[in-house]
């Protein structure tokens with residue numbers, strides 16, 4: 001099984017857990033009266049505080065897991081793209097022929113860029 005395939009399964013599991021937390025948080029019935037400020041509920045008695053805190057924890061965990069899933073999906077996509085586009089060929093071998101300097105005739109090591117004696121660029 002390829003890496004992007006295992007990542008995809010992992011992302012699926014993670015997003016299911018995240019959606020589970022979100023669903024749990026959003027279906028918590030906060031008992032008794034609570035007030036809202038700009039649509040955000042805030043608790044007014046100890047029992048409400050308890051369930052309200054669990055709702056916040058659930059929302060945070062849900063978004064955390066969904067964010068993790070998005071990160072893993074992005075990673076999965078880049079791995080998938082790399083596997084599809086870049087052929088698995090070895091890098092070109094180094095040439096073993098020594099390179100001679102055009103200017104001073106010094107023999108340099110293979111694939112040298114500059115002459116070791118006069119410092120000019122080898123072509």
Ligand SMILES: [Zn+2]
Pocket residue numbers: 101102103104105106115116117118119120
């Ligand atoms: Zn040279």
